[in-house]
Amino acid sequence: MSLVLVGMLLPATAARADNPIVQTIYTADPAPLVYNGRVYLYTGHDEDGSTYFTMKEWRVWSSADMVNWTDHGSPLSLTTFSWAKSDAWAGQAVYRDGRFYWYVPTTNRATGRMAIGVAVSDSPTGPFRDALGHPLVENGEFDPTVFIDDNGQAYLYWGNPHLWYVKLNADMISYSGSPAQIPLTTAGFGTRSGDPNRPTLFEEGPWVYKRNGLYYNVFAAKCCSEFIGYSTSPSPTGPWTYRGTVMPTQGSSFTNHPGVIDFQGGSYFFYHNGALPGGGGFTRSVAVEKFTYNPDGTIPTMNMTTAGAPQIGSLDPYVRQEAETIAWGSGVETEPAGEGGMNVGYIENGDSIKVKGVAFGAGASSFSARVASATSGGTIELRRDAVNGALMGTCAVRGTGGWQTWTTVTCTVTGATGTHDLYFRYTGGSGYLFNVNWWQFQHA
Structure with a gap:
């Protein structure tokens, strides 16, 4: 089964889980x-x-x-x-x-x-x-x-x-x-x-x-x-x-x-x-x-869950974050990036990524992402707390002439305050839209 299809087949409830990781x-x-x-x-x-x-x-x-x-x-x-x-x-x-x-x-x-x-x-x-x-x-x-x-x-x-x-x-x-x-x-x-x-x-x-x-x-x-x-x-x-x-x-x-x-x-x-x-x-x-170990050092019996482990602290969106840092992904895959490391690729209309517990603090004013596209591109929607949650920003990605021909795009952001789960929802036409290498928010 294609993993692109695997991601598209994930039930909506799975997006709230963190297991498997x-x-x-x-x-x-x-x-x-x-x-x-x-x-x-x-x-x-x-x-x-x-x-x-x-x-x-x-x-x-x-x-x-x-x-x-x-x-x-x-x-x-x-x-x-x-x-x-x-x-x-x-x-x-x-x-x-x-x-x-x-x-x-x-x-x-x-x-x-x-x-x-x-x-x-x-x-x-x-x-x-x-x-x-x-x-x-x-x-x-x-x-x-x-x-x-x-x-x-x-x-x-x-x-x-x-x-x-x-x-x-x-x-x-x-x-x-x-x-x-x-x-x-x-x-x-x-x-x-x-x-x-x-x-x-x-x-x-x-x-x-x-x-x-x-x-x-x-x-x-x-x-x-x-x-x-x-x-x-x-x-x-x-x-x-x-x-x-x-x-x-x-x-x-x-x-x-x-x-x-x-x-x-x-x-x-x-x-x-x-x-x-x-x-x-x-x-x-x-x-x-x-x-938690029992007081005598024995290990408790555990069951498999879809919730997974709780988050330690939060994620800082104001430093560069790799696009392949993911709490839950739907439809996307990763691949080696020409600029080093990995990038998120094989993005199609409706695919998404959740990043959990993002600490926006007093607020962000803009968002930047490193992108590449051998087609006509698409759009990165920045949503809060759910894949169809409040829209905080929309970044247009145009064709760059190649899947590893990278450029940085920036868009304005509103409503990015406090600590929230961040969802990247990718939209566009048919076929693969674009790749993403990294992203970063800027303070208001």
Whole structure:
């Protein structure tokens, strides 16, 4: 299904929701990372209309407020690894000593087995390069998670059907000793019934972290459909004790994948489902919930919602904002921009974008946007609190001679005071109208 059509098919009520947090493409396997006051979200990309886990690249998004997410495109793909054949599956990125290390599973062309590669970058948004030119570890299993303990010792865990770990060296691209198995006991990982080959609930997708001296392993449990369970331990290698369900089996995807962070004083649980139109087990979408640990450190059971996490603070419209910073989009897609970064494109009549919690303060007098059009253009309507809400301004976009031939347009604004959700509603003739790279309001 074309994602342009996907956006047009979204029900009107969906525009008030914020889960799933990305609507321009199908995303899966969330791996959040907190760095420098933002959450960077590393995901897989399910291809449109896929009938298998057809995944060719990884994507990055970021947010300072947990609701408006900026699309940073794809800084890592199968082509980054000369030895990779297929299957850009669930990975995780971490930061250490000025660099970002992204551990991903993919199929080794030479052996036909799943292997774990590692890519490195000086920036959380890439570009990433293959750090080794060959797999870091390979035993046919997948779904890496990486954890750096308080003493500086880093651990890489992965596995399906087993659970493995190695101690990473300080360079984060080599390890000491040999891969070791964590015993999958029913005391440690719960009891699965009906499958003598897999007596415990552990399936795949481990996510290991530490909180208040306790080690947590949150994982996709039982198959299929999966739920999210978790275990805790006094050490990073066990013994583990099964603690129960984080998220029951629900939604229209038969897999799930956890990611847990603390950010700006709150705790957040990332997962995926099949909630977008055309969504399902092979066309998934990442979502997030805010939660509070119980006093004894246990994780409460959570359900999937369409509301998502509450906004932290507000968005400043008086500094340049990327057009691909989106709380909810309908009909639009993104693409690499010739001026750098990404732009919003494939805009048709009636498409829209919501930016949540925009702090206009005493008021704005004008609005500017960086636009390009290979056709005759169209109009950007600036609306307040709803896609058909109060009209604050109308910016005409004329043809610029190319989809990457950029110019800046400006229009007057009225009624832009206080804090409101901002809707960009795009209007015009038939076909694609124009692209938008960035936007900014000016004070009255």
